[in-house]
Amino acid sequence: xxxxxxxxxxxxxxxxxxxxxxxxxxxxxxxxxxxxxxxxxxxxxxxxxxxxxxxxxxxxxxxxxxxxxxxxxxxxxxxxxxxxxxxxxxxxxxxxxxxxxxxxxxxxxxxxxxxxxxxxxxxxxxxxxxxxxxxxxxxxxxxxxxxxxxxxxxxxxxxxxxxxxxxxxxxxxxxxxxxxxxxxxxxxxxxxxxxxxxxxxxxxxxxxxxxxxxxxxxxxxxxxxxxxxxxxxxxxxxxxxxxxxxxxxxxxxxxxxxxxxxxxxxxxxxxxxxxxxxxxxxxxxxxxxxxxxxxxxxxxxxxxxxxxxxxxxxxxxxxxxxxxxxxxxxxxxxxxxxxxxxxxxxxxxxxxxxxxxxxxxxxxxxxxxxxxxxxxxxxxxxxxxxxxxxxxxxxxxxxxxxxxxxxxxxxxxxxxxxxxxxxxxxxxxxxxxxxxxxxxxxxxxxxxxxxxxxxxxxxxxxxxxxxxxxxxxxxxxxxxxxxxxxxxxxxxxxxxxxxxxxxxxxxxxxxxxxxxxxxxxxxxxxxxxxxxxxxxxxxxxxxxxxxxxxxxxxxxxxxxxxxxxxxxxxxxxxxxxxxxxxxxxxxxxxxxxxxxxxxxxxxxxxxxxxxxxxxx
Numbered sequence: 001x002x003x004x005x006x007x008x009x010x011x012x013x014x015x016x017x018x019x020x021x022x023x024x025x026x027x028x029x030x031x032x033x034x035x036x037x038x039x040x041x042x043x044x045x046x047x048x049x050x051x052x053x054x055x056x057x058x059x060x061x062x063x064x065x066x067x068x069x070x071x072x073x074x075x076x077x078x079x080x081x082x083x084x085x086x087x088x089x090x091x092x093x094x095x096x097x098x099x100x101x102x103x104x105x106x107x108x109x110x111x112x113x114x115x116x117x118x119x120x121x122x123x124x125x126x127x128x129x130x131x132x133x134x135x136x137x138x139x140x141x142x143x144x145x146x147x148x149x150x151x152x153x154x155x156x157x158x159x160x161x162x163x164x165x166x167x168x169x170x171x172x173x174x175x176x177x178x179x180x181x182x183x184x185x186x187x188x189x190x191x192x193x194x195x196x197x198x199x200x201x202x203x204x205x206x207x208x209x210x211x212x213x214x215x216x217x218x219x220x221x222x223x224x225x226x227x228x229x230x231x232x233x234x235x236x237x238x239x240x241x242x243x244x245x246x247x248x249x250x251x252x253x254x255x256x257x258x259x260x261x262x263x264x265x266x267x268x269x270x271x272x273x274x275x276x277x278x279x280x281x282x283x284x285x286x287x288x289x290x291x292x293x294x295x296x297x298x299x300x301x302x303x304x305x306x307x308x309x310x311x312x313x314x315x316x317x318x319x320x321x322x323x324x325x326x327x328x329x330x331x332x333x334x335x336x337x338x339x340x341x342x343x344x345x346x347x348x349x350x351x352x353x354x355x356x357x358x359x360x361x362x363x364x365x366x367x368x369x370x371x372x373x374x375x376x377x378x379x380x381x382x383x384x385x386x387x388x389x390x391x392x393x394x395x396x397x398x399x400x401x402x403x404x405x406x407x408x409x410x411x412x413x414x415x416x417x418x419x420x421x422x423x424x425x426x427x428x429x430x431x432x433x434x435x436x437x438x439x440x441x442x443x444x445x446x447x448x449x450x451x452x453x454x455x456x457x458x459x460x461x462x463x464x465x466x467x468x469x470x471x472x473x474x475x476x477x478x479x480x481x482x483x484x485x486x487x488x489x490x491x492x493x494x495x496x497x498x499x500x501x502x503x504x505x506x507x508x509x510x511x512x513x514x515x516x517x518x519x520x521x522x523x524x525x526x527x528x529x530x531x532x533x534x535x536x537x538x539x540x541x542x543x544x545x546x547x548x549x550x551x552x553x554x555x556x557x558x559x560x561x562x563x564x565x566x567x568x569x570x571x572x573x574x575x576x577x578x579x580x581x582x583x584x585x586x587x588x589x590x591x592x593x594x595x596x597x598x599x600x601x602x603x604x605x606x607x608x609x610x611x612x613x614x615x616x
Contacts, residue, residue: 354494360443
């Protein structure tokens with residue numbers, strides 16, 4: 001029974017397939033070489049036509065590429081173009097073939113379905129269109145030049161002392177690729193129509209700078225006044241910068257803040273740093289220890305000058321502080337300054353500092369010095385009276401002395417400079433450095449830096465009786481700050497106090513050292529001047545500032561020599577250290593000047609006792 005059913009079903013299917021095949025083949029035979037009924041292209045009926053006839057009819061009927069209208073619109077601006085202007089080309093032959101193949105492709109059942117669909121409700125085949133996007137792209141680019149607007153960032157400028165602010169502007173840009181997609185679809189429809197322009201809005205990163213402009217105007221509303229904190233009489237400043245100067249320092253910068261950009265206004269750190277760097281030397285002040293004198297009767301320290309708190313300006317912190325204050329509308333601004341406390345307080349005692357006794361002293365003599373030289377000795381020595389040297393500190397005369405100038409009480413006197421003895425500010429200061437050198441030498445402290453004079457100077461070899469002691473040769477020290485300094489080290493665990501006393505009537509300078517003895521003593525010896533070289537013959541030169549027959553000696557002869565001084569320092573009877581000071585003195589030429597017209601100046605000088613021989 002089952003076999004019979006299967007056989008019957010197979011027979012039925014065979015009959016059905018046979019019928020379909022006969023229908024398809026028969027239908028195609030009937031319309032051989034012609035388009036099936038119910039087929040149109042872009043609404044044009046091409047049923048029953050051969051592909052050639054259909055192509056001719058389509059080319060005569062479908063003029064859309066030439067006569068069609070594609071509209072683009074942006075507000076009140078309108079652009080109208082024929083499809084051909086946009087790169088559209090209609091292919092009637094290919095379109096006719098597409099219509100002819102309807103019902104003939106897709107296999108047996110696909111072909112049957114196409115035939116039935118066409119003969120029933122009809123089928124409209126899309127026209128075959130060639131779309132040259134390069135042409136369309138060029139056309140749309142031209143529209144873009146009229147549609148696009150650049151994004152404009154808000155701007156802020158300072159012109160002179162005026163603040164000029166411009167708001168930002170939203171940008172617009174035609175999206176060519178997206179618009180092309182809409183255009184292609186419209187052209188494929190073979191109908192007139194409007195194609196939407198895809199325009200993107202581009203917002204500026206910064207739209208509004210009005211608040212920053214207000215901040216800039218606040219900065220420029222008043223002069224900028226900088227002061228040291230807790231200003232007191234005698235402090236440097238205040239420093240005032242007028243609006244025009246401040247305007248030149250204003251900087252407008254764009255910075256990232258949380259992924260967004262923003263405009264910031266303030267004084268340019270580089271310009272402000274240059275201003276503050278110039279102020280720093282005036283603001284900064286080294287802390288100063290108090291000055292004491294040692295009372296030899298009581299063995300106690302007596303306060304002579306109070307200590308001074310130091311200060312150091314923080315340039316970078318001041319830059320931030322100034323800008324923050326200006327943005328708050330403040331114009332009188334205190335700089336960022338840190339205090340530096342002195343190492344010793346005014347109430348320190350000798351016992352606390354280890355200053356309990358005199359550990360060294362030396363007196364030098366300056367007979368024959370001019371009033372100017374005596375003035376300079378007094379001014380220089382006064383800088384060291386009561387000065388403390390910390391344990392382990394290397395003391396520099398140059399750092400303690402400060403500026404040697406007329407404003408600081410010094411006068412012009414003879415100095416050695418450039419191979420000549422000439423007038424210069426501070427002549428006589430070397431009397432002070434030589435006296436300190438000898439005090440330190442005989443007290444047994446290590447000498448770190450000492451430079452001898454170019455030639456032997458009689459001042460430094462004088463004794464109490466105003467005689468010259470050659471054994472003192474090689475124990476002088478010259479200074480010429482900041483190039484030439486004298487330095488020694490306090491290598492004890494105790495503070496060292498220095499006192500200086502000038503007796504102008506007796507022509508003496510005494511340098512005293514107070515500390516606590518660690519049991520050191522000094523033994524020394526000297527070769528004295530050896531390898532002596534005679535001074536060159538005197539030099540006579542005309543000086544137009546002198547009158548006729550006027551003779552003036554401006555430099556003095558001295559023999560050249562070598563001196564070696566050896567020092568051995570003992571501590572509690574044991575050798576602590578040994579050092580040696582070698583000095584080479586150049587032979588020095590006497591120089592006499594004479595007025596124009598002077599006859600035989602050498603003989604006249606000799607008669608007056610000038611430029612006659614070397615001095616020691």
